[in-house]
Amino acid sequence: MKNNKFGQVTIFIIISLLLVVLSVGFFVFREGVTLKSSNNVDLPEINNFVEECLEKTTKEAIYFNFFHGGFYNLNKDFLIYKNAKFPVYFDEVSKMPSLEIIEEELSSYLEENIENCLDFSNFENQGYKIDSGKPFSEFEILEDKILIDLSYPLIVFKGESKVKFKDFSLNYDFDLYSKYKLVEEFIKIQEKNPSFFSLSYLTNLAFERDFTYEITPLGEKDLILTLIFSSDTQGEIPLAYSFALKMEEEE
Numbered sequence: 001m002k003n004n005k006f007g008q009v010t011i012f013i014i015i016s017l018l019l020v021v022l023s024v025g026f027f028v029f030r031e032g033v034t035l036k037s038s039n040n041v042d043l044p045e046i047n048n049f050v051e052e053c054l055e056k057t058t059k060e061a062i063y064f065n066f067f068h069g070g071f072y073n074l075n076k077d078f079l080i081y082k083n084a085k086f087p088v089y090f091d092e093v094s095k096m097p098s099l100e101i102i103e104e105e106l107s108s109y110l111e112e113n114i115e116n117c118l119d120f121s122n123f124e125n126q127g128y129k130i131d132s133g134k135p136f137s138e139f140e141i142l143e144d145k146i147l148i149d150l151s152y153p154l155i156v157f158k159g160e161s162k163v164k165f166k167d168f169s170l171n172y173d174f175d176l177y178s179k180y181k182l183v184e185e186f187i188k189i190q191e192k193n194p195s196f197f198s199l200s201y202l203t204n205l206a207f208e209r210d211f212t213y214e215i216t217p218l219g220e221k222d223l224i225l226t227l228i229f230s231s232d233t234q235g236e237i238p239l240a241y242s243f244a245l246k247m248e249e250e251e
Contacts, residue, residue: 043156043158043163045123046123046128046130046154046156046163046165047165049118049120049123050118050152050154050165050168051168051170052117053114053117053118054110054114054148054150054168054170055170055172056117057109057110057113057114057116057117058106058110058146058148058170058172060109060113061106061109061110061113062106062146062174062176062239063237063239063240064109065102065105065106065109066176066179066239066240066241066242067084067240067241067242068084068085068086068087068242069086069087069089069097069241069242069243069244070087070097070101070102070105070180070241070243071085071087071097071105072105072106072108072109072112073105073108074087077091077095078244079218079222079224079244079246081216081218081224086224086242086243086244087243087244088243088244088245088246089183089187089243089244089245090187090190090191090194090244090245090246091245091246092194092246092248093191093194094187094188094190094191096183096184096187096243099141099177099180102141102176102180103138103139103140103141104139106139107137107138107139110135110137110139110148110150111134111135111136111137114135114150114152115132115135118132120132123156127158127159128156128157128158129156129157129158130154130155130156130157131154131155131157132152132153132154132155133152133153133154134153135150135151135152136150136151136152137149137150137151141176141177141180142177143175143177143178144173144175144177145171145172145173145174145175146172146174146176147169147170147171147172148169148170148172149167149168149169150167150168150169150170151166151167151168152165152166152168153165153166154166179227179229179239179241182205182209182211182227183227183241183243185205186198186201186202186205189201190245194247194248195247195248196247197223197245197247202225206227210230211227211228211229211230212227212228212230213225213226213227213228214226214228218244221246221247221248222244222245222246222247223244223245223247224242224243224244225242225243225244225245226240226241226242227240227241227242228240228241229241
């Protein structure tokens with residue numbers, strides 16, 4: 001198995017570039033946010049601001065989690081490379097997480113990080129007073145998109161007016177489902193011959209499904225596999241999906 005040092009560096013450069021891009025602007029597709037208010041006072045600027053943060057943090061969650069095998073909080077069955085944790089997807093048998101776990105991990109990232117974006121100081125300088133509750137979210141990964149429901153109680157005061165915000169939803173045009181199923185297909189093939197890494201199958205799969213991959217050996221048996229999916233959107237950073245495999249010793 002060839003150790004491609006250039007490839008190993010490349011994937012970490014991709015993640016670093018992603019963080020820079022996300023700090024400059026928001027690059028996701030949206031289809032709208034649902035707003036419920038207690039009266040007829042219209043404060044679209046608050047609504048739009050929360051909407052942008054929901055979109056931005058959703059994208060961050062996808063790129064961060066999938067670089068770590070779909071996990072945000074990874075506490076067991078992982079290998080470490082350059083201080084990053086990668087979940088073990090294969091160790092004689094499949095240990096790949098279910099799609100439901102992937103969704104829960106995305107929710108965990110969103111709930112713990114969205115308030116890093118939600119800085120209401122600019123509105124407070126304009127005379128608003130904003131009280132916020134604890135965010136709660138649910139992800140649903142469908143075949144061609146992701147649905148996100150966010151419950152985030154807000155009470156906005158300005159003068160004698162008061163508006164309540166709570167329920168937001170995002171229809172994110174991003175196909176994670178096919179990428180997850182592709183990895184699932186590869187792991188099933190790997191189970192048929194656990195002593196040998198299925199390199200030829202992976203190479204054919206990459207050609208057929210239009211992705212690239214990088215292999216990082218860890219010792220004589222273990223490895224980190226990263227699948228890199230380019231985007232159809234010009235200027236969009238590729239999605240890196242990384243996970244670990246433990247190979248059996250030959251008898």
